[in-house]
Structures are given as C-alpha cells and as structure tokens.
Amino acid sequence: MIEFNRVNKVYPDGTEALKDFSLQVNNGELVTLIGPSGCGKTTTMKMINRLIEPTSGAIYINDKDINDYNIHELRWNIGYVLQEIALFPHMTIEENIAVVPEMKKWKRKKIRERGRELLDMVGLDPATYQKRMPSELSGGQQQRIGVIRALAADPDIILMDEPFSALDPISREQLQSDIRKLQKEIKKTIVFVTHDMDEAMAIGDKVCLMRHGQVVQMDTPQELILHPATQFVKDFIGERKSPWQTAVDVIADQSNDRVITKKVFAEKTYQTAGTYIIRDEHNMYYGAATNGIFHEVKTLDNHLPLYKATEIIQSSDQVLFPVVKEQKLVGVLSYKDIVAFLKSKTKMENGVIQ
Numbered sequence: 378m379i380e381f382n383r384v385n386k387v388y389p390d391g392t393e394a395l396k397d398f399s400l401q402v403n404n405g406e407l408v409t410l411i412g413p414s415g416c417g418k419t420t421t422m423k424m425i426n427r428l429i430e431p432t433s434g435a436i437y438i439n440d441k442d443i444n445d446y447n448i449h450e451l452r453w454n455i456g457y458v459l460q461e462i463a464l465f466p467h468m469t470i471e472e473n474i475a476v477v478p479e480m481k482k483w484k485r486k487k488i489r490e491r492g493r494e495l496l497d498m499v500g501l502d503p504a505t506y507q508k509r510m511p512s513e514l515s516g517g518q519q520q521r522i523g524v525i526r527a528l529a530a531d532p533d534i535i536l537m538d539e540p541f542s543a544l545d546p547i548s549r550e551q552l553q554s555d556i557r558k559l560q561k562e563i564k565k566t567i568v569f570v571t572h573d574m575d576e577a578m579a580i581g582d583k584v585c586l587m588r589h590g591q592v593v594q595m596d597t598p599q600e601l602i603l604h605p606a607t608q609f610v611k612d613f614i615g616e617r618k619s620p621w622q623t624a625v626d627v628i629a630d631q632s633n634d635r636v637i638t639k640k641v642f643a644e645k646t647y648q649t650a651g652t653y654i655i656r657d658e659h660n661m662y663y664g665a666a667t668n669g670i671f672h673e674v675k676t677l678d679n680h681l682p683l684y685k686a687t688e689i690i691q692s693s694d695q696v697l698f699p700v701v702k703e704q705k706l707v708g709v710l711s712y713k714d715i716v717a718f719l720k721s722k723t724k725m726e727n728g729v730i731q
Contacts, residue, residue, distance in 0.1 A: 378401065378402065378403055378404050378437075378438070378439055378440070378566075379400075379401070379402040379425060379436070379437070379438055379534065379566065379568070380399075380400070380401050380402075380436070380437040380438075380440075381398055381399055381400040381401075381421070381424075381434070381436050382399055382434055382435045382436070382437065383397050383398070383399055383433075383434045383435075384397075384398045384399070384424070384431045384433070384434030384435070384436060385397060385398070385431065385432045385433045385434055386398075386417070386420055386424070386429065386431050386432050386590070387432045393589075393590055394417045394420040394590055395417045395420060395421065395431070395590040395591075396589065396590040396591050397434075397591065398417070398421065398434070398590060398591060398592065399592070400421070400585060400592060400595065402566060402568060403566075404533075404566055405564040405565070405566060406566060406567075406582045406583060407556075407560050407566075407567040407569060407580060407581055407582045407583075408567070408568055408569070408581060408582065408583045408584070408585055408595075409569045409570075409571055409576070409577035409578075409580060409581035409583075409584050409585065410422060410568065410569070410570045410571070410577075410585050410587060411571055411572070411573075411574060411577040411584060411585070411586055411587070412586055412587035412588055412593075412613075413588065414572070416587040416588050416589065416590065417587055417589075417590040417591075418570045418585075418587050419538060419570055421568075421570075421587070422536050422538060422568050422570050423536075423538075424436055425438075425443070425455065425534065425536060425568060426451060426452050426455045426457065426536060427443060427444075427448060427451065427452075438451075438534070453477060453480065453481060453530060453532070454530075454532045454533055454534065455532055455533075455534045455535070455536060456526075456527030456528055456529075456530075456532045456534070456535040456536065456565075457527055457535075457536050457538075458520075458523050458524055458527045458535065458536070458537045458538070458540045459523070459538050459540065460538060460539040460540055460541075460542050460543055461543075462511075462516075462519045462520055462522075462523045463523070464511040464519055464522060464523060464526070465511075466510070466511055466512065468510075468511075469507065469508050469509065469510060470496075470506050470507050470508070470509050470510075470511070470514070470522055471489075471492050471507040471508065473511070473522060473526055474491070474492045474495060474496075474522070474525060474526050474529050475488045475492060475529065476526065476529070477526075477529055477530040478491060478529050478530050480530075481530055483530075491529060491531075492507060492529070493507070495525035495528060495529060496525065498525065498559065498562070499521045499524065499525055499555060499559070500521075500555075501518065501521060501522075506518075515548070516543070516544055516545070516548060517544055517545075517548035517551065517552060520540060520541065520544060520548075520552060521552070521555070523540065524537075524540070524552075524555075524556070524559075528563065528565070532565070533565065533566060534565065534566045534567075534568070535565050535566070535567045535568075536567075536568050537567060537568070537569040537570065538570045539570055539571055539572065540552075540569075541553065541571075541576070542571070542572065542573070549576075553576060553579050553580050556569075556580055557579075557580055557680065561703075569581065574613065574614060575619075575622050577598075578598040578601070578602075578614075578622065578624065579598075579622070579624075579680065579682060580680075581598060582597070583595055583596060583597055584596065584597070584598055584601055586601070586610055586613060588609060593606065593607060593609055593610055594606040594607070594610050598624055598627075598680075599624060599626055599627045601614060602614060602623065602624075602627050603627060620683065620718065620719055620722040621682065621683050621684040621687075622682045622683070622684070623682065623683050623718070624679065624680050624681065624682060624683075625677050625678075625679060625680075625681050625682075625683060625686045625700050625710055626679035626680070626700050626702070626707050626708060627718075628683060628710060628714055628715060628718045629700040629707065629708025629709060629710045629714065630708055630709050630710070630711070630714050631707065631708040635651075635652070635653055635654060635697060635709050636653065636654045636655075636656055636706065636709060637653045637654075637655055637656075637666070638655070638656060638657070638658065639655055639656065639657045639658070639663050640658070642655050642666055642671070645669070650668060651667070651668070652665060652666070652667045652668075652696055652697045653665065653666050653667075653697075654674075654697060654699045654706065654709050655671075656706045659705075660705055660706055661704050661705055661706065662676060662699045662701050662704055662705070662706045665697070665699070674695050674697070674698065674699065675689065675693055675695060675698060676698065676699045676700070676701045676704075677689065677698050677699070677700050677701070677710060678700075678701065678702070679700055679701060679702040679707050680702075683715065683718075686698075686710065687715065690710075690712070690715075696711060696712075697709055697710075697711050698710045698711070
C-alpha cells in the first residue's frame with residue numbers, strides 16, 4: 378500500500394506543486410493520475426521513489442515511511458517506465474531486461490528464465506527478440522520492453538509516467554489493452570500518470586483527478602462518470618469523453634430483472650419464456666437460460682469500452698450479455714440498453730442531432 382499523508386511540495390521559485398495532499402493506493406491496484414497541466418501528477422509519482430522530496434508531510438509504503446528505507450533498496454523494488462523509452466541502445470533486448478536483476482545479484486540462469494518469461498508475457502517470441510538491438514524494434518515493441526524491464530526484478534510497485542503518449546494511436550490502444558491483461562496476471566501496485574482522460578478511464582481501477590496540487594475526486598471510472606463530485610469533474614470528463622469510450626458496466630442494467638440464481642433455475646420456479654443470466658450464491662456468473670434451457674454465453678469484461686463491446690455483440694446472435702469483473706456478475710447488457718444510453722447522451726435541437 379502507498380499512502381500520502383498531508384504532503385506539501387513548494388519549489389524554490391515558490392511554485393506550490395502539492396497542497397495538503399493525501400492519497401491511498403491499495404496493494405494490487407492500478408491508479409491513474411490525471412488532471413490539467415501543472416496539477417502535480419508527475420510530482421506526486423516521482424515522490425514515491427524519492428526522485429522528488431516533499432517539503433512537508435509523509436509518504437508510506439506498507440506502513441513504513443519511505444525515508445526509513447535504504448534508497449537503493451527502495452528503488453530496486455519500484456519499477457519505472459518513462460515516456461522516453463530509454464532502452465540502452467548498445468545492449469541487446471535480453472541485456473536490457475537483465476539490468477536490475479544483475480544489480481540485485483540474481484543468478485544468470487534465473488535472469489535468463491525471467492527474460493524469456495516476460496517476453497512471452499507480452500507476446501514477443503524470445504527466440505526472435507532476445508538477441509535483437511533496440512533499434513531493430515518498432516516503437517510499440519520498444520515500449521513493451523520498457524514495461525517488462527520494469528517488471529524484471531519482480532518489484533511490488535510500478536510507476537508509469539505517460540509511457541504511451543509518444544506512440545501512434547493504434548500502438549497506444551494495443552498497449553493499453555496489454556497493460557490491463559498484464560495487470561490481471563501480475564497484480565502489481567501501479568501508479569500511472571497520463572494527460573489523456575480516455576486512457577485514464579480505460580486502464581485504471583481507480584482514477585485520481587487532480588487540480589492545483591490537490592485531489593478533486595478519486596474513484597472508479599464508473600463512479601466518476603455517474604457521480605462526479607464537482608462541476609470541475611463533470612466538465613473535465615464531459616469535455617473529453619465520447620459515449621463510445623464509456624465502460625460497459627456504466628451502461629449495463631444492474632436491476633437484476635434479467636438475472637436469476639442458480640437455485641431458482643434448478644427449482645424451475647421462474648418465468649421460462651425469454652433469456653435470463655444465471656448467477657450463483659456468491660454473485661458469480663454461472664450461465665444462461667433461454668426458454669428454460671441452460672446454455673453458455675459470451676461475457677463482457679466490465680472495463681471494455683462500448684465501441685469494443687459493440688464489435689463483440691455484432692459478431693454474435695446473443696440477445697443478452699453478462700458484464701463481469703473477474704467472473705463476478707455486475708450487470709447485463711443488450712442492444713436496448715446501448716440504444717437507451719446513446720440516446721441519453723445525444724443532444725437534440727429542433728429535431729437535429731447536435
């Protein structure tokens with residue numbers, strides 16, 4: 378766990394970067410920091426590994442003041458990914474990945490195995506890529522190496538400072554998807570700075586929206602959309618967010634009108650006509666029933682943006698889609714739900730869409 382407790386940062390020129398700043402990032406959580414330029418998000422992130430020292434207040438990692446850690450051990454246990462990929466150009470990919478494990482005096486066999494494991498994890502064949510030089514890779518491939526190099530020594534915390542902002546839109550979107558998939562496997566604590574609201578909402582378990590060195594609202598992407606704490610939050614999200622970028626769990630029907638329990642299905646005590654999603658006693662997705670007959674259906678991950686979910690829906694003859702978070706049922710989605718949502722987000726004036 379990372380905790381900021383009433384942290385202030387005043388630079389020598391008098392600039393107040395952080396003001397009475399408090400924040401908590403739980404273990405295994407991916408938190409995105411977002412806000413206008415100069416709001417303090419990069420300062421916040423760089424304080425975690427003591428690249429910047431606070432003027433006052435305290436920062437804790439696992440309930441221990443970061444000043445009580447040996448600074449080298451602190452930084453070895455924190456991976457760091459920058460916008461400028463910063464791979465060592467004279468080293469092979471394998472050697473780049475090995476830098477921190479070698480500093481920590483890992484055995485050569487363990488370092489090689491770790492390198493191959495990480496390359497596989499991001500879809501780069503070790504036999505093809507480990508002996509290549511950084512200049513032989515595309516920008517997106519280099520950034521993948523930057524990410525796994527930060528993971529190489531198995532740190533508990535990863536800091537990512539606008540790592541995808543220099544990439545083309547297609548590479549950027551693919552890497553955002555990769556980070557979400559990777560986080561499901563590795564469950565690291567990740568603090569991710571971005572200036573792109575869509576990116577922050579797409580990848581963050583929680584989004585911390587900052588302004589003038591303070592937290593305006595920290596919440597799940599869905600709560601930020603549904604329950605903005607201030608007009609600033611509403612405007613900041615509204616100015617930047619297309620309805621098609623909205624996560625499906627915001628749109629999904631959570632009334633349970635089209636959901637039945639496994640027990641009820643077994644007892645055949647529900648209305649048999651139509652399609653229902655079945656959940657177990659722990660609210661985990663179990664299956665579906667159409668006209669009383671059990672069958673499996675495709676599910677939608679809760680963080681999927683609507684435009685991606687629509688592609689899945691269009692390729693299927695399913696009428697009802699369970700929306701799940703790690704197999705836990707959070708709602709159901711149909712074409713009717715999508716149309717109702719888009720209609721609610723469309724402005725009409727004199728019969729013309731604005």
